[in-house]
Amino acid sequence: MFPYFLASGFAIAGAIVMAGPALIHLMNRNRYRTVHWAAMDFLLEAMQSNRRLLRIRDLLLMALRALALLLFGLALARPYFSSADSALPGTSKPPHAILVLDNSMSNSLESISGSALETSRQQAKQFLEKLPSASQISVIALSGAQSRRISDPFTSRTDAADAIDKIVATDGPGELTHALNQARRLAEQTPSLSPYVVVFGDQQASQWQRLARGNPPEEEMPVILVGTDASTPGNAWVEEFGLPDGMAEIGMPTRIVARVRYQGDEPRSNVAVSFKVRDNEVETKFADFPEGDSVQTLAFDYVFDAMEVDPGRMSSIPLTVSIAGDALPADDSRSLVVPLVASTPVVFIDQWSDTEESPALGRLGETWILRQLLCPQTDSSREEQHLIRPIHLSQREAEGEPLKAALREARLTVIAGIESPSVELVSMLRSYVEQGGQLAIAAGGDFDPHAWNDVAWQGGRGILPKPLKPSAVGQSLSEFSDDLQPFRISGKGLLDHSYFRLADLEETQLIDLYTDALFFKTVVPTDETNTLATSNTASSMPPLEEKWLSWTPPVSTIERPDDQSDSPTASIPATTIAQFDNGIEFVIERHVGSGRIVFFSSGVSSQWSTLPSTNAVLIFDRVLRNQLASTFQRYNFDVGETALLPIPPGVGDSSIQLIAPDSGIVRSVSPRFLNEETRGVLIDNLDSAGVYWLSDGEPSGTPGDAAEGRSQFRIPISGTPTAWESQLTRLDEEQFAGLNLPPQYRWQDSSEVVGGSGLPMSGHAWWQWLIGLVIVLLIVEMTVAAMPSWLAWIVNRGSTSPATSSASS
Template identity: 25%
Template sequence: MLTWLSGFLMNPALAAGALGVASPILIHFLSRRRFRRVRWAAMEFLLDALKKNRRRVRMEQLILLALRCLAVLLIALMVARPFLSRGSLASLIGAAPRSERIIILDDSFSMAARTGAGQTTFQRAVDSTHRLVELLAAESSSDAVSIWLTSGTTRPLVAVPRLDGEAARRIHDALENAKPSHRTAQFDIAFDAIDQTLRTAATQANASLYVISDFQRVDWASPDPAHTPTPAAAALARLRAPSRNLDVVLIDVSSATPANLALVELRAMQPQVVSGVPARFEAVLANYSSEVVSGLELSLSLADQVIPPVHIGRLAAGEVRREPLEITFPAEGSSILTGQLAGVAAARDPLPLDDRRATAVDVQTAVNVLLVDGEPSGDPFRDEVYLLRTALRPAGRAASGNDLTVVSEADLDGMDLSSFHVVVLANVARLNPAGRNQLELFVRNGGGLLIAAGKQLDLDWYNESLYRGGNGPLPLALGEQIEALAVGGPLFPFEWDATHPALRAFVDPLAGALRQVQFDVFLTLREAEPPPTTATMRSDSAPSEDRARPRVLIRLGDEARSPLLVERPFGRGKCVMLTSSLDQDWNNWASSFSYVPMMLELVQHIARSPGALLQTIVGLPLICPVDPARFSDSAIVRGPDYPVTAEWPLRARTSESGALFEFDQTDKVGAYEILLMTQTGLIRPRRGCVNPDTRESNLAPATRAQLEAGLPEVPFTYVRDMDSMIAGSEALRTEMWWPILLIAVVVLMTEQSLAWWFGTRG
């Protein structure tokens, strides 16, 4: 009832004062005189006169009573402050056109950011939604209202056919129970779902769309000068088709000075992590604010094991810092490394969800390396792989993490390579067709191959079988054997790609040691086109097909700048060609202290990756490939709230590579665990994690100018302050209290005049 009255009265609760209209009636009845009948002959003539005037007196009393009741009713109505608006007037005469009022409430995780008043942005958005619904009810309570969320749902949070009292309660309860999700804002999904709903509606009514959000730039501002629309902008343009009468109102509830700290990345910097051996990781921290923050730390943990925190210190305004980490995992198996921003600055961070990040790690017992010795010898210093074997497993207390197997080229035939991470061909003359196919499949499936030159290489066979015009794993075609004396003397490394993961450590003093390595003999390579300079090469390039462009890592100092070390991705693996020998027949590299770190870094870089890690971002599925020969097709998933929340049963589905489990209930950030069952009945846990999408971490809102540039085909009304919107709506109302006051005064004066006149007539 109050909701309906709010469409006509500014103070609908005060309309209860209209009940005071009963007071004159009560007074009238209570004030009637009670007579005691006494028979008196002299009064008979007066009684006859009174009977003749009784009807007139009663009519006069009823007129006065009606005027007094009307006066009370008018005063109560005046206090309730009635008004007339376009919507309320149309409702009164029954001519109000029905409209669809669609409200989109942003519930992405950025809306959980605390503002200066201690209130979150989402709470401000909910308050604005409450006030907007009240305003819509006041304008036209016959309109249908639906509220949608941006967390990827294709159904409204609540929908009501009209704004009566019951509908208002439903909307209030739904908003009070709503909370910001861990997802990003998916406006495009919400807009497309609304578009489909309007298309399938029985009647095409007028519609108004209200978007209540913090309007982050990543969602709305065009990323390029050509103003290419974002997915949200493109979907909104589709929704507001020229044939559809849709008014768009953007209500911005963002903070005036948004600020946020975020741990945007935590990742391993090497393919294989070996138990007991320090592994390189990198944490990326960002300060999305206009102020310098200090006193920042990075807390790390492995499951229940806490690692000493890393002191970060200061982060400049807008700075994104890459912090190198070295982590040693105590045991093999599936594990999770978790990072958490800590310290004084983190305690003041308004958005804590993205201060924490995890990465899944499959810890191996060792990197399995197969060394194929092309020139075995009883003399260790003449053996082709002895020096490499010593470099990959140096003496000392510190473990290298490499497990070496040495075979001859004849032993390679028919060997199962699936258990190895790296294969090294050291001065191997040639392979038979079966061995070549097996080796090529190994690299294509993700393995690493290192080919080292030597005097025994059959150059024609390598070009025909392993290069094959660029269709094989060999990075470049082999040329002729060159002696350094023939080109002016001994050669030394001249330049190398310091951005490459295997060469990042080669700064002084290692850089000086590498420059002093002398190369007496090498093989030329037939470069198809002038290679790019090392400065223009990117270390993060990831070709998607076998014919990826080779990357020269080290060049010699001859006039032609001949390649010494070349890498090329092939399938999911990598192949590296060393144009000189691994022993000291063609160079003295093994006597330089740069040899051991170079070989260790090369093997670690090209080693087969453990496969798909069990990690994803919120809203995307966790995928766990399994070997159907080892594991059954059923598993159990435990979420971050286990055991508060129940386990999920899971069934495997077939894929091209075997079988996989796919879990899509990833709505919460945290650690997940998939319990796999082997064919023998043993349980093998796989630990994974779900992280927030850090594109949401930069809270900077799009300005009105950026919104206009990003929505060139969508006219909209921009509202920064709900108070101004409500005030503007109230300005369109015409209040009626002053005419009612004049009428009440006239009624009271009329009542007084008539009462005097009736009294004087007797």
């Protein structure tokens, strides 16, 4: 039993030992009392303040971080707002920026910092960076073939910048009207966008003046001009270069006139002006230019060798005049392709034949003085070398097959002094003009206006440009009148036509020259609408025959509507190009088919006027030579113009090559049919000034040398720069205001537009400020997260004071 009790005692003792601490705790629990101790109160309040501070810090950090994320997203969206004065049709639409880059000749001006075009490129690319992200961008070249190619708007700034870099300089003019029309079409293709145009360039004053003179329509979109701070440099250029008559006389001295102009603040002296034929220098002259705006006209005489020309066949020779180079080299030279033709037949019809004329008896046909002007009589052995081979017929000889045989090869026909033409003559000449022949008709002699009107007007189907009144005005000297009332050619508007301008004479000199002659008698052209279809012989005219001319009109001639239509009137109205001071029309022209008719209402003989004894007779020479020159193929084109050129028969379809001037770049041109009969090429990218060469052979040696055995033809073509592009005067804000353009046209300094303040919207640069604000918020967030003591002091300041007062109490 003892062991049992011993084990039980140990168990009870163990339980008491294990329960002892709990019992002691329970027994002693009521011995502790809560004692309020001031130090512990401060500790408790500090703990509560720290928890409040951490809560405020966490809320502040959350707000700062959320606001930073919100502003960063807003900055990525690049917000903008339309300005109140932007005049955009839809202020809520995304913008469509149409950038016009000036790549005309004037913007290729070189300087130490590079060309003006390169500066415009840089400004345009900097401007791209300021556009809102939702913007669409179009890029338009102002000049050249690139101006005719327009792509869809870009949505990527990189693509737009690449398009800007691809725009190259040309020697052509900058046509703002064309660029604005292109911009308008782009705007119409994107109606969901708000368009505006920004023009980058040198802002040449002459460009904008041309636009202002054309009365530009008020644009529905703003047009912003980016101003330039560059000063206007001095510039000298070849303003004009040509032959007064358009063609050269074989074997006789031919005068070539060059007009050189200078604009600058400093004078230039001893400027070398060199004349070249086929790149071979012939003569050099020197010119001095004072400061300001000055012009020098220089004449070069050259004799073209008759051995270079086959009779009846046209050849062409390139001529060049150049001056010492300056900062704008594109206008320092000008080229001209001169057609050389020998023995070109011209038909003259008047009262007398060659056998009937007698200078000794004073019996001369009305065309005698004109024959002397166009083909002076020289040694008979050299007669075939003249430009013109006259075929003189009397009215009696100008009938039937002899007339048709004479007209077949003639490019110009002159009829004067005929009393009344026959129906057959009128019909033959009408057919001749419709096929491309040139016809000149002059009164004089026994010219009867009533008979001419009855036979030759034909209600607009004859050979008169306008109908005539039955009676003439004034009296000829042979009518022995004591009441002569002479009149003169009116100088008003006379020089508006290229017929009467001469490069080596000033306007006042030309007016004095042409108004020197006195006229005693003239027939009176009248309004054609009052005399339509009044002739009984109109219905008796035979129908138009097949073409019987032995030569082909130039393909560059614009095809005009056929006058042989159901309407009795010609579809192309007559044009008055000179008149008398009494208001009567003197020179009238009308295009008929592929040809042209010019009518002189007075005669050239001494019975009707004093023309033969004055230099004013030159007016006939100018008109007739111009008519003759227009029948030959044109090889001189303005830079940027489209050239149509025929090619010889038998040339392959893939062998035509065009060699560019200076650079020598060769490219292929595909032949095509220019009309029903003529095969040729169309060249629409003459963007450089100088001489091009069109050939069917591989280039070998110099461009002017044909590759023997490989080339059937080698034709020179000249690209001529526009003279006003050389006037480098730049527009400023005051001059722009003086143009009185519509209010949508705005001037902006380059710094404002590139900086963005010139855009027709506000807030477009806010994204930069938003990014800056995000950075500031992040700095504040890091500062708050570091929990500096000054922030704790600010938060605890309000709580420590009450605690202190409580402790004190």
